[in-house]
Amino acid sequence: MSERIVVDPITRIEGHLRIEVQMDGNRIGQAYSSGTMVRGIETILKGRDPRDAWAFAQRICGVCTLVHGIASIRAVEDALNYEIPQNAQLIRNLMIGAQYVHDHVMHFYHLHALDWVDVVSALKADPKATAALAQSLSNWPKASAGYFSDTQKKIKGFVESGQLGIFANGYWGSPVYKLPPEANLMAVAHYLEALTWQRDVVKLHAIFGGKNPHPNFVVGGVPSPIDLNSDSAINAKRLSQVQDVIEQMRVFVDQVYLPDTLAIASFYKDWFKRGEGLGNFLCYGDFPATGMGDTDSYFFPPGVILDRDLSTVHDVDLHDGEQIQEYISHSWYDYQGGKEQGLHPYEGETSLNYTGPEPPYEHLDVEQSYSWMKSPRWKDKSMEVGPLARVLMLYARGHEPTRELAGMALKKLDQPIEAMFSTLGRTAARTLESKLIGDAMQGWFDDLKSNIKSGDTRTFNETLWEPSSWPTECRGAGFTEAPRGALCHWIVIENQKIANYQAVVPSTWNAGPRDNSGQPGAYEAALEDNHTLVDTQQPVEILRTIHSFDPCIACAVHLSDEQGKEMMRIKVT
Secondary structure (H helix, E strand, O other): OOOOOEEEOOOOOOOOOEEEEEOOOOOEEEEEEEEEOOOOHHHHHOOOOHHHHHHHHHHHHOOOHHHHHHHHHHHHHHOOOOOOHHHHHHHHHHHHHHHHHHHHHHHHHHHHHHHOOOOHHHOOOOOHHHHHHHHOOOOOOOHHHHHHHHHHHHHHHHHHHHOOHHOOOOOOOOOOOOOHHHHHHHHHHHHHHHHHHHHHHHHHHHHHHOOOOOOOEEEEEEOOOOOOOOOOOOHHHHHHEEEEHEEEEEEEHHHHHHHHHHHHOOOHHHHHOOOOOOOOEEEEOOOEEOOOOOOOHHEOOOOOOOOOOOOOOEEEOOOOOOOOEEEEEEEEOOOOOOOOOOOOHOOOOOEOOOOOOOOOOOOOOOOOOOOOOOOOEOOOOOOOOOOHHHHHHHOOOOOOOHHHHHHHHHHHHHOOHHOOOOOOOOOHHHHHHHHHHHHHHHHHHHHHHHHOOOOOOOOOOOOOHHHOOOOOOEEEEOOOOOOEEEEEEEEEEEEEEEEEEEEHHHHHHHHOOOOOOOOOOOOHHOOOOOOOOOOOOOOHHHHHHHOOOEEEEOOOOOOEOOOOHHHEEOOOO
């Protein structure tokens, strides 16, 4: 009988994810992705004031807090046909853009890089050779031999103490690691630098949203009054701080993140040939120059790419019940009409029906239900969402900066455009879009300053704030391109209250289980695409591909102890 390998929990992610793979010799035959804790925010929102939904919806995740708030307020604004001022749109773009750059850098260094970087190997590095390597890649000032020597001493202290701390539980020394010691030392140094960098750049959210995490929002605009002469509003000092943050982001991406990605990828070119899977990509679009209704003004264009065909982009309609549907045939949920049907989120249901094994258990029953995630589909097709989908969409639409940047990176790595359809292509796409977004943020900020200079300081539209003006019944879809991919919240409002609310998050698209036709989700398909394991006891290869998606599994609404027994239940009234 072939070996079944279980990785549970997948670490260096947000949330609770279990991966099982059925081996065919040393090659992965079938893969199964299971979200192992339940989310129930949708049921908590029913009956509430739609204007308050964002504050609850943000709590779906403790990492992606901003994007769930954005999707929620856009859902209400879509339902009410509610336009927002241009300044509010620009501020939202800046906040979402800052989330991208912050999230991608943190993911690369603190969640994903350790799949490619052997921390312990850095002890063998020559600091002078490391400095020469770093200086050959960019003009980043922290690149002296003394600096890398100090970093090496820190690592040595971790190792000799027997407590690696933030570097614990790695498969250090595995033959799948290919970087020379000097590259490992450089990458670890940048890992530590990114810890300080991220603390500074999140200030942009605090300036416009009052705090981070969970910045504040408001339906109809942003809670950021502009008054250059006020100490309690967006004034000249705060605008100067925003400019500093944007510059910090761009410099770190240009001089550290982008060069590191290309340097590391050059040692793992075989990973440009594995881990694609589906070949279908979905993007809702985001960063409008004008209003949400003007999709032609979006920085990220919406669309669908099928079967790797970059010559054809299909349209997406989030309101069309025939396009977006969620299936539960392999999920621990029930639909009133049966588990085989698909439901559009406007008619979506969140009814729990756990019939699986009591944890801890040996294996998933993959012939039945095996995940708390549903299986979303576009026209009954599995889709991948995220940075790769967005970069491919920009490339397919002829976006010149994307084509130029991707061309530069692929030329340095001696790879064709088809190399992007892979585990390492997914990782590279995240880096490329960080550069694109950082540059775009400067343009949005310049536009905001120009508006203020011309006397336009409006950030909120009061027109539809009073519920007495709302229709008796309406529905809306609020979408954004979160760092991890296409995110949408669907809302149905009846008599000024929420009648139904459904969120389909990026990791539902990517990490969901098989549907009633047996189609795998993006994680499952990617792991089934050309994966061999050197050592089944140290499955670094599984981690590389799963981490390339940057999993963010939705937060749970109950707690379990280490034996899996329920400790608390939230009752919805």
